[in-house]
Amino acid sequence: MKVLVVGGGGREHALVWKLKQSPRVAEVYCAPGNAGIAQIAHCVDIKADDVTALLTFAWEKRIDLTVVGPEAPLSAGIVDVFNDHDMAIFGPSKKAAEIEGSKAFAKDLMQKYAIPTAAYGVFTEIEPALRFIDELAANGPSGAGCPCVVKADGLAAGKGVIVAADVEEAKDAVRSMLEGNAFGDAGRRVVIEEYLEGEEVSILAFTDGDHVIPMVSAQDHKRIFDGDQGPNTGGMGAYSPAPVYTEELAREVEKTVLLPTVQAMKAEGRPYCGVLYAGLMITAQGPKVLEYNARFGDPETQPVLMRMQTDLVDVIESILEKRLSQQSVDWRSDATVCVVMAAGGYPGDIEKGKAIAGLGDALPSVEVFHAGTASKENHIVTAGGRVLGVTAMGPTIREAIDLAYQQVQRIHFDGAQYRKDIGRRALERL
Structure with missing residues (x-):
């Protein structure tokens, strides 16, 4: 069996390391990989979000299974594209990957199906967001609802979350995302949540x-x-x-x-x-x-x-x-x-x-x-x-x-x- 791992980080190195232990796996490729992965697999100079190039490579090399590591190609629909060409690939579809790609979607899903999560609001405009922060503060214990959490709605490489210690820090975070373009397109919509202790x-x-x-x-x-x-x-x-x-x-x-x-x-x-x-x-x-x-x-x-x-x-x-x-x-x-x-x-x-x-x-x-x-x-x-x-x-x-x-x-x-x-x-x- 030939396996392709998409990505080039520590997670992908661990995936390659684990997949190579399978007696069923003859060759492992990784795109783009890194210097450590290159010591145990064939690294391919294709970016993880270049879906077309990845499909072409998998087709030409007759890859039997593709395993996707990072979130960007999943949100870009790599699984749908591979499935359309009858290429076996492991990961959720583009519509399913929205559970990570949009924090607002995930919060709305949890609210609709009674999955336990923090109280929240979703905003694209600054003034309603600032009022919501004031409401959280007023309704918190002893009238102090902060800290609260401000999240960029989209993918921000794990960095689009700000735990604000007070009201002003929370408001500054909202302004930096909605006005200051702090996280690019990922921050054009924000999710504001109550802070959870634990x-x-x-x-x-x-x-x-x-x-x-x-x-x-x-x-x-x-x-x-x-x-x-x-x-x-x-x-x-x-x-x-x-x-x-x-x-x-x-x-x-x-x-x-x-x-x-x-x-x-x-x-x-x-x-x-x-x-x-x-x-x-x-x-x-x-x-x-x-x-x-x-x-x-x-x-x-x-x-x-x-x-x-x-x-x-x-x-x-x-x-x-x-x-x-x-x-x-x-x-x-x-x-x-x-x-x-x-x-x-x-x-x-x-x-x-x-x-x-x-x-x-x-x-x-x-x-x-x-x-x-x-x-x-x-x-x-x-x-x-x-x-x-x-x-x-x-x-x-x-x-x-x-x-x-x-x-x-x-x-x-x-x-x-x-x-x-x-x-x-x-x-x-x-």
Whole structure:
């Protein structure tokens, strides 16, 4: 079997790594890939959102299965195009991917089908948005509803969410999106939500449009600095499992979130097949949905796939053939931790072209997944904001954390930054 993975980040490196373990896979291609992926697969110089070129390549190479990593090609309709040409591809259709492509659509869907989420409003004009922020503040505890959350409606690479500490910061966020073009087209419409107190958890699930198999839990670390300080990023690390996510909560989320979401999408004429990601807040009132993603999360995929024992190709085929109910998925009991090493300046203006040392010195039970890397004059150099995802597995979360940071200490590049507290919440609970 020939497999094509679309994308070039840490998630795609993890997908290629996992797919290559299948005895059924003979060759793996990745478009565009990165320097790490190039060591284990054939990288192809095609951008992830160039749907026409990807289709042509898959047709000419007689690719048996295409697996889509990032959200942009899904929102552009790559699955529909491949299906129209009878090419097997894993991911939701363009209409189904709108669950991530439009936060307003997702919020309206949850409200219509009584899926638990935060109170919200959707706005394209500034004055009504500002009044809504004042209403949230007035109706909050002791007349102080902020912090509240301001989100760009469209795709913003994980950075279009601002948690405002007070009313003025919330209003400034609205102005920067609707007037200042802070996130381009993605911010021409904004979603304003009440702030939810609790602990976040990421739940990814396989679904064939009717049935759901949840994956093991993970917790992402969005903020750039330790202690969840600083601006949001695409993710500075993740670990699995998340102790906050008990078996009881898992049953509740499957019953009140995952299955109802899949059923709602089917009822709306948007059957959802692929990986459904639910970002949850575990509140005192129970789990509530913060957001959906229409694909594997990044960096959650790295620790989650390290724990997956079942052949990923088998699971994907069971979804494409609508027989997920007959498929089982097994997981290792070990814990896994991913620490992201980012470029200097991230998540703002980043430094590229910095030589990376220490990549050939991996400890046992550690995988160094490349994200923003490139090859230059026989050296691997930085080429993006998130550069590497150092991912370790151990019998306990503490051992996995220690192993991941031991590996991080062996890798060097100018300006490298990373959080020192990945997994902290897990240790506090344990």
